[in-house]
Amino acid sequence: DAGVTQSPTHLIKTRGQHVTLRCSPISGHKSVSWYQQVLGQGPQFIFQYYEKEERGRGNFPDRFSARQFPNYSSELNVNALLLGDSALYLCASSLDYYEQYFGPGTRLTVT
Amino acid sequence: GNSVTQMEGPVTLSEEAFLTINCTYTATGYPSLFWYVQYPGEGLQLLLKATKADDKGSNKGFEATYRKETTSFHLEKGSVQVSDSAVYFCAFITQGGSEKLVFGKGTKLTVNP
Numbered sequence: 001d002a003g004v005t006q007s008p009t010h011l012i013k014t015r016g017q018h019v020t021l022r023c024s025p026i027s028g029h030k031s032v033s034w035y036q037q038v039l040g041q042g043p044q045f046i047f048q049y050y051e052k053e054e055r056g057r058g059n060f061p062d063r064f065s066a067r068q069f070p071n072y073s074s075e076l077n078v079n080a081l082l083l084g085d086s087a088l089y090l091c092a093s094s095l096d097y098y099e100q101y102f103g104p105g106t107r108l109t110v111t
Numbered sequence: 112g113n114s115v116t117q118m119e120g121p122v123t124l125s126e127e128a129f130l131t132i133n134c135t136y137t138a139t140g141y142p143s144l145f146w147y148v149q150y151p152g153e154g155l156q157l158l159l160k161a162t163k164a165d166d167k168g169s170n171k172g173f174e175a176t177y178r179k180e181t182t183s184f185h186l187e188k189g190s191v192q193v194s195d196s197a198v199y200f201c202a203f204i205t206q207g208g209s210e211k212l213v214f215g216k217g218t219k220l221t222v223n224p
Contacts, residue, residue, distance in 0.1 A: 102156070
């Protein structure tokens with residue numbers, strides 16, 4: 001079975017630009033969560049979606065938004081990029097609420 | 112607030128040495144506990160889990176026991192291999208509202224031949 005997939009793998013953006021990251025969950029998983037991992041730190045929770053509804057939001061500014069589609073895939077959008085948004089963005093899917101499986105991540109570099 | 116404190120790294124061991132990585136947590140409610148591993152350039156892999164007090168999670172020779180009285184979930188392995196070199200994250204999740212994982216800062220392990 002395919003695991004969680006994310007695209008793109010890497011991307012480089014300039015300050016002020018917008019970025020869209022994509023995630024496809026494991027087949028049958030209805031919940032998707034997004035995390036930001038800054039170099040040398042543990043992942044920080046950004047959003048969780050279940051059945052296309054937002055179930056939770058971490059302590060991130062409104063420049064961060066997300067949505068989940070009918071096929072349970074998800075997008076994370078970040079507007080007005082800042083240098084501090086440079087990080088590995090991880091998507092995780094889960095069947096139940098607690099066992100989350102992570103994708104390989106998208107490495108975002110903001111210059 | 113909710114937090115995880117992990118033993119600071121980096122940790123460097125010789126092959127076949129015994130490994131312990133300490134982890135304590137502060138959580139509201141009754142959390143489920145996890146260890147995740149991250150190999151260089153990759154995402155996180157679930158290593159093991161425990162969902163109630165005194166449960167022992169185990170996988171690939173790694174073990175951790177859920178100690179409610181000390182709010183701890185220390186990771187152990189009796190004999191490490193070079194292939195165990197990675198960053199290890201302790202995490203928990205609590206039920207109710209969004210089921211978000213709360214992670215520690217990670218402990219980098221290097222095993223030398």
